[in-house]
Amino acid sequence: EILLTQSPATLSLSPGERATLSCRASQSVNNYLAWYQQKPGQAPRLLIYDASNRAPGIPARFSGSGSGTDFTLTISSLEPEDFAVYYCQQRQFWPPLNFGGGTKVESK
Amino acid sequence: EVQLVESGGGLIQPGGSLRLSCAASGFIVSSSYMSWVRQAPGKGLEWVSLIYSGSGSTYYADSVKGRFIISRDTSKNTLYLQMNSLTAEDTAVYYCARGAVAARFEYWGQGTLVTVSS
Numbered sequence: 567e568i569l570l571t572q573s574p575a576t577l578s579l580s581p582g583e584r585a586t587l588s589c590r591a592s593q594s595v596n597n598y599l600a601w602y603q604q605k606p607g608q609a610p611r612l613l614i615y616d617a618s619n620r621a622p623g624i625p626a627r628f629s630g631s632g633s634g635t636d637f638t639l640t641i642s643s644l645e646p647e648d649f650a651v652y653y654c655q656q657r658q659f660w661p662p663l664n665f666g667g668g669t670k671v672e673s674k
Numbered sequence: 675e676v677q678l679v680e681s682g683g684g685l686i687q688p689g690g691s692l693r694l695s696c697a698a699s700g701f702i703v704s705s706s707y708m709s710w711v712r713q714a715p716g717k718g719l720e721w722v723s724l725i726y727s728g729s730g731s732t733y734y735a736d737s738v739k740g741r742f743i744i745s746r747d748t749s750k751n752t753l754y755l756q757m758n759s760l761t762a763e764d765t766a767v768y769y770c771a772r773g774a775v776a777a778r779f780e781y782w783g784q785g786t787l788v789t790v791s792s
Contacts, residue, residue, distance in 0.1 A: 608784075609769055609784055612781075660777055661724075661733045662735050662736065663709075663721035664721070665718060665719040665721065
């Protein structure tokens with residue numbers, strides 16, 4: 567079973583700042599990693615798939631990078647609507663299809 | 675437009691059964707990889723089950739294997755989750771999700787809350 571560890575658990579930033587979120591896999595998942603955004607009371611939304619591909623309709627300020635075991639989600643300049651919880655998820659080896667524990671991006 | 679609408683959640687006693695439905699529109703359920711993902715109150719996301727496009731092969735998380743059954747009805751374009759022997763640990767919002775690729779969750783429903791309590 568592949569475990570995904572996200573860090574930090576909470577990121578306190580101001581609008582306009584750059585956010586860097588990390589996801590580390592317990593073994594290589596090649597590039598089969600996705601990122602999701604979830605706002606309170608809402609369903610998750612796919613942001614990035616296969617490590618670096620933006621899903622349709624996702625703004626260019628969101629970017630993903632990495633391969634193997636270390637991945638990064640970057641939000642280049644935080645907008646007010648970007649404050650949310652972000653999850654990574656691997657699909658290299660499954661079942662199970664694991665998610666990371668999440669990173670909460672909160673307003674400072 | 676792709677839409678997923680879950681229903682069937684509610685309050686159920688421990689040991690009981692419940693069937694969740696996910697009505698799909700804008701695409702064909704049997705041609706997609708469909709999953710159930712749950713989220714316990716205040717917790718993260720937990721994948722529950724997946725049914726393969728075409729073949730209908732099914733996969734389950736260990737926590738629900740032997741108790742939950744995922745299925746689909748082509749004529750109704752609907753996904754189901756039959757949940758048996760429910761425990762308090764099954765309390766969660768249950769989301770259905772669709773992927774054009776196996777194990778990718780591209781579209782999500784709004785979720786349905788299942789509460790297991792006496």
